[in-house]
Amino acid sequence: MRKYRTFIIAVVYVACCIFITVHAWAEKIKLRAGHVIPIDKKLSRSDIKGMFRRGERLVWAGEDANTVGMPVGGIAAGQLYLRGDGTLGLWQIFNKNIFSGYGATNYRTYKPESPVDSGFGVVVKQDDKITVRKLDRNFGKVEFAGEYPVGLVRYAAGDFPIKVELEAFSPFIPLNAKDSALPATLFHITLENTSSQTVQAGVLAWLENAVCLDSAPSIHALRRTRIVNEKGRAMIVHTAEKAPPPTAAEQPRPAVALADFEGPDYGDWKAAGEAFGSKPAGGTLASQNPVSGFVGKGLVNTFLGGDGPHGTLTSPPFEISRKFINFLIGGGSQQRQTCINLLIDGKVVRTAVGKDNEKLESHFWNVEEFQGKSARIRIVDGASGGWGHINIDQIELADAPQQTPPGELEDLPDYGSMVLACVNGPCQTRTVLDAVGGWAAQLNAEDDVTFPVSGSKTAALATQPLKLAPGQKQTYTYALTWHFPNFKQGHEYANRFNSASEVAHYVLDNHERLAGDTKKWHQTFYEDSTLPRWLLFRLHSTVANLATGTCQWWKSGRFWAWEGVGCCAGTCTHVWNYAHAVARLFPELERSAREMQDFGEGFHEDSGLVGFRSDNNYAADGQCGTVLKAYREHLMSADSAFLKRNWPRIKKTLEFSIKQDGNDDGLIENSQHNTFDINFEGPNTFVGSLYLAALRAGEEMAKEMGDEEFAKRCRKIFESGGKLSVERLWDGEYFIEVVDLAKHPKFQYEKGCLSDQLFGQGWAEQLGLGYIYPAENVKQALQSVWRYNWAPDIGPYNADYKPERWFAREGEPGLFTCTWPKSPYLPDGVRYKDEVWTGIEYQVAGHMVWEGMVEEAVAICDGVQKRYHPAKHNPFNEIECGDHYARAFASWGVYTALAGYEYHGPKGHLGFAPAVTPDDFRAAFTAAEGWGAFSQKRKGKTQLEQIELRWGRLTLKSLAFEVPENFKPAEVTLTMAGKSSKCDYTLNDRRVEINLKDALVLTPGQMLVVTIQR
Ligand SMILES: [Ca+2]
Ligand SMILES: [Ca+2]
């Protein structure tokens, strides 16, 4: 529990004090001339007041909502976006390996695309005329008001009698991972008649058959779409199946050669740029690995002069006179960069890339749908880095694919099923579609239809328009579900379901509970809280990363993650050091990562090394963090089973770090690989504080396990380390790194101010482990991070010091990784020094809250919120090395800090010490088996605490709260279920701790009231 805290917000004299302190500080310190980050952040009183205002739900409309892509699929079930206008986008649910980038290009403004046709529309029948208005940006006034996990879009138009509210979400119930990991999205569409006359209205819903979305161009199969009624539900069921063998009449015609690249030049193909030269290659080119698999003596090979050059090679127009185009392809795998494209009317309709392999392999496109059309082929080399070239040969038109398909249909990653189900049946689809006419008449309403995968069909469900009186509302419920089980490690969801239909029935059979619990969480977290609504939005938005390509939940039960979507494998220990959200909301997922990865596959029994990507490699920060995470996972458990099972390996993990320390003095001084993808080469408090916090966690766990000897050893090393760190690493204002720059000139920070210098202290607060350095040093160092590293506008500093990757633009605020405010800037210093990472910002902000720097903490979060305004960037996609970066899960550490949350599941201990508005505070909390709302009110001589359970169960054996200064409790009363009793308590400084004689177990709806009387 924190002992010093800023309680009063935006009070004039506080602002004045800050102003005065800042000036006194600025006079004392001589800043390096190039350090252009202002010490006075010039936050006005009204700025601060605005940040702390409770405020309303955030709403964005028009262009402002353009970039919105809110994940609305289940945890680890792919990545499906609800876009700003309520349409669906992205659709990465087909097990395709998506690499979203190394970060350099990710921070850009764009609208998420949609490769699948789907949507909803309002059907209105007036004067016997039936019309449909689609729920999209063209409806009229369209507002996005989604708060993860519940998407919300409102539609209204002056020329339309119906106002619409669309809710879209996947069931999301903290502590119930399985029901939150459904490959499903629920839609509630509420129509309201806002006119003065009765209107007949209903809903039209449509969904394309996108089964085999990626493999369709290169397989010969059929899509099948059925419209069925099951359990009173109208359902579109999309599947795919094998195509029957060709009949005699369909016997293949002879193939037509398009190009074999055997001539002395490219003939009538036109080369542009440098990469293709003037003639086909004769095989392997200079300094290239051996090229094989081509036919004859010539081929297209753009490794001419290495990977550097770019260019294109374009065929003359030809008629697509067969069902397939066959060719051989090798080289780079970059989409749009090293590819062969089929162009019709100048548009790319088919594309293929290599597999980062010089060997050419056969590939084909199914072009049945384009037969008779004129087309061209263009081979593209637009890449310069590794594998920045392409190899092509032997292009022909044929009636049969030259290659066997990429596997049996049933084994393809995108083979499976999709369902759109409506509970408001029965539908009158054909009648409605025909009456509407136009585009609607093209929609498919047949009971059962099969067609080649190369074609596309969109099926529809339309409800019969019903009478709506003026002011009357009607809600329609839909479930979109998918089932694509052919993922390399399998999907957890496929253990429970065999098809999208099964998922749909499960979701709708349990609709009331699944939707009810999801909305109860939304209500508890957003609606009932006293915290600023925008801040709640920000801190919960990152949780959406769970429902993106970043996270996987395997068939084995193991939770696994990239760092960002498709980038940097292996639930990296040092990136996940920052992540708190998953551990607090779905602790079973984090426990599985500990047991099945860190203390499982990635654990080295001989040494205690935890391979930081489940491999053989050591990361100093990740190794220490693993011990901290293990303790946190224990705290979030209902009993000690997790600790007991894993203790031997947790202890070995810590012993590995102690071995790095070498002499038990509490300082690690050897080479320390870490999350900045470099090694620190001397003692520092970034790794050092994590090490000391890990020793404290080790001490606590050893005590619980009855290993007194190890507990004592941890304590001793910890105490020495804290003392020596101050002696050797304290520069008077913050902690530095002691390193010999002559020996290690690269990647050190030495006298710099590293934002993460107190990372382990922040962790210690999260886990109730207390101070690891003297409180005054911690506070001053954190002040220094604020003063020296947070810029209200990153522009001026980044103009001089360009970051490796831009995650903030001129005019935007941000916290730099590392600066050198008082000593020469180290151009070769710590990698990523000039970048802004949201994960570090949340880590620092969370710690600031614990140390009483609440305004600074909230200002940092406000900076993130400003950068991720949807006019610029998708507010649900915080970027670092790739999209939906896992480090951003650190936001939950800010949330728990704001509530002053402390919890020990096996001990049944729960405590709160709100950091904002402690006189009237309310917020959601999670525990090992249940969640609910905590509230605190202070009035006169009474401090009232209410712990209300809303889901699951909560076992309590002890409680802790914080009273104001000079508040001397005289009596503490517990009330539950109408029964009150006085109880014993202890008072330590401002901390009131209550030990219950008998454990209490709260069930949903029950409330425990604690009255502390002065
Ligand atoms: Ca050839
Ligand atoms: Ca190239």
Ligand SMILES: [Ca+2]
């Ligand atoms: Ca040492």
